[in-house]
Amino acid sequence: MTLGGQYGTVAVMLVFGAVLYAIIMLLNRLMRPSVPSPLKLSTYECGVEAVGSGWSQMNIRYYVFAFLFVIFDVEAIFLFPWAVIFNDLGPTTTPSALYALVAMFLFIGTLLEGLAYAWRKGVLRWD
Template sequence: MLEPTVRAATSPEVGPAADYFQGYTVVGLLAVVGVLFVAVAFTAGRLLRPEVPTPEKLMTYECGVDPVGEGWAHTQVRYYVYAFLYVVFAVDSIFLFPWATIFADPGFGGVTLVEMFIFLGFLAIGLLYAWKKGVLEWT
């Protein structure tokens, strides 16, 4: 004969959904505290700061130079190309660090080495293309 299950009187039975969401109460509480902290900081800043608008304070500020002329200015495209090349090689370094940590593990050496040389080959082809187009010359 099966004995009935004894339940503790101090803990009522909760369903699996309640157990699942109970883990998120700390996250929710932390989010509420964070939002309240930011709201209190902005409100205190608004109440405590002096407001004395002058024409100099209301003027547009850009890098310490008084704004003169129109707001439109021509920008050389090569600056964006350098920024794009920097992003490409920064992403390359992000892929190289995990590869270097896995490379020494048993069973990954040869496969990861071939994959990384293929990846670096694609980057080298892109860099060679940029060099042939004259993008890397600063003139």
């Protein structure tokens, strides 16, 4: 493969996906009727007139969950290379498999402590 190797193919596929969506929308544009009316374009709120803006306030809980997620997602990025290398480690290699295992347990343990703290603080409860 040329075109920058395998990830070049991914880039071409990305462009293809965008073009596919564009073609479908173009076909739709050619075939659809367009009869807008103020009532049709109003915001849907079960038949009654919409009160206030659709961009209303939201629950702050979502923000805390997003924070928790970022912490663990970064952890996951460190876990993947560890998982692949771990296979090639043994009792005699430097570092030994046991060393790598304990190191990762310490790392995950630190993060779990954070989760336990959030749990104890009641962040994970929804009421």
